[in-house]
Amino acid sequence: MIVEIGHYALILALSLSLVQSVLPAIGARSGDARLMETATITATGGFVLLMLSFSALTAAYVTSDFSVLNVFENSHSLKPMLYKVTGVWGNHEGSMLLWVLILSLFGALVALFGRDLPASLKANVLAVQAWITACFLLFILTTSNPFTRVFPAPMEGQDLNPILQDIGLAIHPPLLYLGYVGFSIAFSFAVAALIDGRIDAAWARWVRPWTLTAWVFLTAGIAMGSYWAYYELGWGGWWFWDPVENASFMPWLSGTALLHSALVMEKRSALKIWTILLAILTFSLSLLGTFLVRSGVLTSVHAFATDPTRGVFILAILCLFIGGSLALFALRAPSLEAGGLFAPISREGALVVNNLFLTTATATVLVGTLYPLVLEVLGGAKISVGEPFFNLTFGPLMVPLLFAVPFGPLLAWKRGDLLAAAQRLYFAIGAAMLTILIAVALTSGTRILAALGFGLAVWLMVGALTDLFVRANFAKVGWRTGLARMRGLPRSAFGTVLAHFGLGVTVLGVITTSAFQTETVTAMRAGQTVNAGGYEVRYEGAQQRQGPNYEEQVGTFTLRRDGLDAGKIESAKRFYPARQMPTTEAGIHTSWFSQLYISLGDPSPDGASIVVRVWWKPLITLIWIGAIFMAVGGTVSLFDRRLRVGAPARSRKRQLAAGAEA
Structure with a gap:
């Protein structure tokens, strides 16, 4: 019933x-x-x-x-x-x-x-x-x-x-959907504003908390999905540029641009057309992601459905809302005011540059994701666009953007002073240069790009903290008064610092893992050892276990470091009889921010040995810790009093004025 x-x-x-x-x-x-x-x-x-x-x-x-x-x-x-x-x-x-x-x-x-x-x-x-x-x-x-x-x-x-x-299923999809679907409110506000013909700073004040909420959930959802794939699939990677991963990443990039654009519109009543368009495009990319996952046009471990009928239905919804909203935008755009003017060197200008890079990066990911599908439809040829393409196109776009991030908050609205902002960032510049020199020295000059990446990460983190230091004016008023001033700063200031600092932490994790991780693939018998990341990994043998709805072969590994016991890792191969499907359960040992990752392969025909993959991944957890910083930063900003007042006050003032005129 x-x-x-x-x-x-x-x-x-x-x-x-x-x-x-x-x-x-x-x-x-x-x-x-x-x-x-x-x-x-x-x-x-x-x-x-x-x-x-x-x-x-x-x-x-x-x-x-x-x-x-x-x-x-x-x-x-x-x-x-x-x-x-x-x-x-x-x-x-x-x-x-x-x-x-x-x-x-x-x-x-x-x-x-x-x-x-x-x-x-x-x-x-x-x-x-x-x-x-x-x-x-x-x-x-x-x-x-x-x-x-x-x-x-x-x-x-x-x-x-x-x-x-896996526990990841309890966390990842709800978080991702709260982000994906949350951008629908920004879309609805944009379409409603176009219908109503009313687009002003108050509108931006109203739409920003909803956009920020969706962005926080999407950030957390993508990070959780990345970690889930990392430990569950047994491939040892944290990002694969899978089309469905890209489907959630594109709304995140566009949504990040929308957040910054809405800030300019709220503060300076500028970038109105840009903000409305981004609100439409961000949710459109969410709808596109839903189509890719559920239409059957691609094969992925993330894909839910392969029914063409469903794909056609979602495609119709996609065309209706994307086409309809863009048509309405084209109809209304000529009558929209561009908003306030500002100098190229200003906080508004920095946010425009930020948005240009983010939207270009979004377009790059979109092209790389859809090009194989379009080519297959037009000519029947099947190709794959993978990591090399995205690294060569997306990476170069991100470097100048990341370099510019610390400058934005230090520039004044309307007209800024780039030299003055650079002077405030002297300590960040010095810390970044020192980091590069130390990295070059430690690697004997063999990892120049990695050293530059370390410098960029430190530049982002110290630059974010510099913004807080400058806002509190520690240099002039001293530490005691500065701390008192810092406590009085709006929560959005702390949120911005946390988000930008988290971005630097993630970059540090990505650079370190990409440049210095090691992988060892070998067939091991009980009692044999292999070295990885300073650990001596000894294979103790395998045993069969029975789970509630699966059978598993569990391999046990003991770890020693500097002659001392350092723990134990269990890695397993599971088999689910009902589905007749095997899975790999990776064994992971975490030491501070680094991880030793062990995945079992196939046993030898005689069962005496088994293929073992051992990865040492230095500072890899910083990738997800940085994402947590970003999500927390967005959450802190949500509690800023200015996101809960202002627009309502304007509305009441207008109502009082209208009543007085009547």
Whole structure:
């Protein structure tokens, strides 16, 4: 019965979305407050219905109700409870339900916390959000119904993809969807502003917290996905330029540009056209990522579905929203004001340069991702665009951008002094140069590019801290007064410093791992040793173990360093009978920020030895620690008081002025 309730709730949610997509827009057009207010009721009601539907599917998984086709295909009665719950979104149908649930969540949040928004803007935003929701609900109900029954009900399920039976599935997809789908609010605000014809600094103040929220979740989601692939796939890499990885990376790059552009629009009422376009393009790239993952146009360990019918449906949604929003933008663009003027050397100018590099980098990744698909469609030729292409195109774009990052916060608005900013960065310059010299000396001049990379990372980190030092004015007022001034700085200042510092930390991890990691591949017998990263790794042998729904062969390795015991690593090869699939479970030993990574290969025919891959990855954890810094920085900025006031105050002032005139 609970399954039918969930299905019925989906249908009701579609009905409410259709109402929400029409009545508020009509009310905004005619000035009817009652029609506009229906958006709040329908948005919250739709979220409640979708939560009920999602809960019903979760209940079916928890109770192993194999009469539901989706549960039968993706669960098993012996599967641990955690993976029964996470299996809800470990498949195409369930993940789409989570996708649209998060979509409705953001709409409900705007409805509940957007009380001070201008009524017409709020109504149009929620109407646009409902258009997206209705289209995806129609997609779910017609092509991807998670509540389809199967008769007679099987006694046992087919189990979840073994790669997905990991704690990473509980964290990565929800975080990624909160980022992916969160940009829909920025899109809805942009389209609503184009419909309403009202684009000003107050609009930017309203859209920036939603954009920042989505960016924080997407940053965390990408980092978690990277670490998940790193330890779960057994390949020893943290990024592969996989098309589906790129599909989440492109909205992140574009969303980062949108954040900076919205800041300029809020502070200086400039870059209005640029900000609106970025809001449209960022969510368009999120929709493109959804199409790539679920259309079957590419093969990837990340891809959910291979049904062409679903791909055509999502492609139609893609064309509708991307084409429609860009057409509306083209129609309205001539009437939009460009905004305030500023000198090329200014904080606005630095943010424009930042956005140009980020959008160019996004376009580069987009071309590298789609070119093989387009070539296959046009000529039938199959090629792959991999790491060499992206390293040669994306890397050179990032270097000048990263070099420019510390300058931006130190330049004045409207007209800045580049020399004065450089003088404030003397200590950062000195620290970077010293780092380069030390790196060159330690490597005997054989790793010049790596040394330059270290210098760039230190430049970013010390440059970020310099911004805080300058804001508190320690040089003039002293440490005690400076600390008091620093405590009084807005939270967004600390958020910016944390995000830029985290970027430097990630760059340091990437450079160190790429330049100095070692890999050893050898066949080992029990008792044999191999050296890696200063460790003596001894293979102690393998043993069979039985898991709840898998069998595994576990290899045990003992570690010694400087003649002392340094721990133990267990690495395994698992086999899942229900799916008839093997997986590799890497063994990882972490020492400070570095890791020793061991992955098992195939055993010899006589079983006496086994192929072992041993990687030493210096400072690799800094890659994800830097991402955590960035996400925390964004979160700190969200608590800035200026993101919660200002636009509402302007709205009230306008209302009072309008009342006085009346």
